[in-house]
Amino acid sequence: MASTTRSKPRPARDSEATRQALLDAGAALFAEHGFDGVSVDEIARRARVNKAMISYHFGGKEGLYGAILAAAAVPAAERLRELAAADIPPVEALTRYVETFVELTEKNPHFPPMILRELMGGGRLFDEAFFPHVLAIFGSIRMIIARGIALKVFRPVDPLVTHLSVVGSLLFFLVTEGVRERMEKKGILPAPRPLPKDFVAHLKDVTIRGLLAEPPRN
Amino acid sequence: MASTTRSKPRPARDSEATRQALLDAGAALFAEHGFDGVSVDEIARRARVNKAMISYHFGGKEGLYGAILAAAAVPAAERLRELAAADIPPVEALTRYVETFVELTEKNPHFPPMILRELMGGGRLFDEAFFPHVLAIFGSIRMIIARGIALKVFRPVDPLVTHLSVVGSLLFFLVTEGVRERMEKKGILPAPRPLPKDFVAHLKDVTIRGLLAEPPRN
DNA sequence: GTCTATAGGCTGATAGAC
DNA sequence: GTCTATCAGCCTATAGAC
Numbered sequence: 001m002a003s004t005t006r007s008k009p010r011p012a013r014d015s016e017a018t019r020q021a022l023l024d025a026g027a028a029l030f031a032e033h034g035f036d037g038v039s040v041d042e043i044a045r046r047a048r049v050n051k052a053m054i055s056y057h058f059g060g061k062e063g064l065y066g067a068i069l070a071a072a073a074v075p076a077a078e079r080l081r082e083l084a085a086a087d088i089p090p091v092e093a094l095t096r097y098v099e100t101f102v103e104l105t106e107k108n109p110h111f112p113p114m115i116l117r118e119l120m121g122g123g124r125l126f127d128e129a130f131f132p133h134v135l136a137i138f139g140s141i142r143m144i145i146a147r148g149i150a151l152k153v154f155r156p157v158d159p160l161v162t163h164l165s166v167v168g169s170l171l172f173f174l175v176t177e178g179v180r181e182r183m184e185k186k187g188i189l190p191a192p193r194p195l196p197k198d199f200v201a202h203l204k205d206v207t208i209r210g211l212l213a214e215p216p217r218n
Numbered sequence: 219m220a221s222t223t224r225s226k227p228r229p230a231r232d233s234e235a236t237r238q239a240l241l242d243a244g245a246a247l248f249a250e251h252g253f254d255g256v257s258v259d260e261i262a263r264r265a266r267v268n269k270a271m272i273s274y275h276f277g278g279k280e281g282l283y284g285a286i287l288a289a290a291a292v293p294a295a296e297r298l299r300e301l302a303a304a305d306i307p308p309v310e311a312l313t314r315y316v317e318t319f320v321e322l323t324e325k326n327p328h329f330p331p332m333i334l335r336e337l338m339g340g341g342r343l344f345d346e347a348f349f350p351h352v353l354a355i356f357g358s359i360r361m362i363i364a365r366g367i368a369l370k371v372f373r374p375v376d377p378l379v380t381h382l383s384v385v386g387s388l389l390f391f392l393v394t395e396g397v398r399e400r401m402e403k404k405g406i407l408p409a410p411r412p413l414p415k416d417f418v419a420h421l422k423d424v425t426i427r428g429l430l431a432e433p434p435r436n
Numbered sequence: 437g438t439c440t441a442t443a444g445g446c447t448g449a450t451a452g453a454c
Numbered sequence: 455g456t457c458t459a460t461c462a463g464c465c466t467a468t469a470g471a472c
Contacts (some may be wrong), residue, residue, distance in 0.1 A: 158409070164391055168389070205375075207430030209428040
């Protein structure tokens, strides 16, 4: 795994670096413009790599796209699934879910736009190995909410609807950071640009208040 | 406005119908696949119209796209702006905002995906006549929230962050109806598919609880 | 207003040299 | 593993007949 040690005769110079450059360039471009909005020439240029390498390493444009999606979805699904399975009080679990989600997207800011595009579009990769991971990511928070209701910590809301509203507002916030940044530069943002941590704090505050069976003392 | 009366000599057979067919077909396809994911051939085929008509009536693919976006954004912005300007108690205004938003998208289900794609993407049409309307749509709810805070009906939350979370979850719900429909058909949806009215009810319930200065009696 | 035919550019993929 | 050269296919736009 630690790549070529530079002493053996045959193996190549830098195969892993090429792969990674393509994954990085592709993620940024696909997130911003969608699968159809990006050409393999652009990706190769940005990665400073020959475009034939996309076919060589990933079997083509679709293969690269799928690899990028999986590289982000698999670890995210794993961490969030663990969190949902752990025996943590519902309020804390919900909080940690949101924090973990944001933390994951700080490592990989291109994941939210890509997954949202997949949810909107016909669903290019929705049958393959990818779909179960999406289910895990969304299912985890749904389970946390359902558990909170079962324990009577939360009011008897609909878990499916509730998890959509929490994850939805979170995803929306994350995918629109770019617009706000651009608006701020133009000076047309009506208030200081909120940081992810501000949004997380708000979401925790308001949704917990909205869900709790026993309203907090003000 | 009532189109050709079929008696005069020169005017053409059905120009308005052609325009409308292109607007309808384009809206459906752009919403599902994005600007780059759709070819003018597909649009023309779906509209049962010759593709040269796109250039003739709208000056090209981009022109059609802009016309579709404006046709939905302009009336929406107008109605929501009125609502924000009216002197209505904050809780009711917030409720009506969400209801109006959903009602507007029932007339035009392709608007939420299109606007979300615009917000994510580099922003193809973001400088033109279109941008002010987006500002009005989002600004209206921000104003309602700010008013609620000023009147001490709502807790002193950040209006910018708060309106993002409300509109965000709403938009997310609307643009993911397609996936849930497909999942339901496959039998992999973990609960009965929530209708827009269920979601609206939930959003009203939970956000109002989360925002109110005086928590409601349970 | 509508349609056919076509131009000209760009797309993704690959064969074959190194 | 990498790169160059090249291909066939699709794309949008338009000139010109009706």
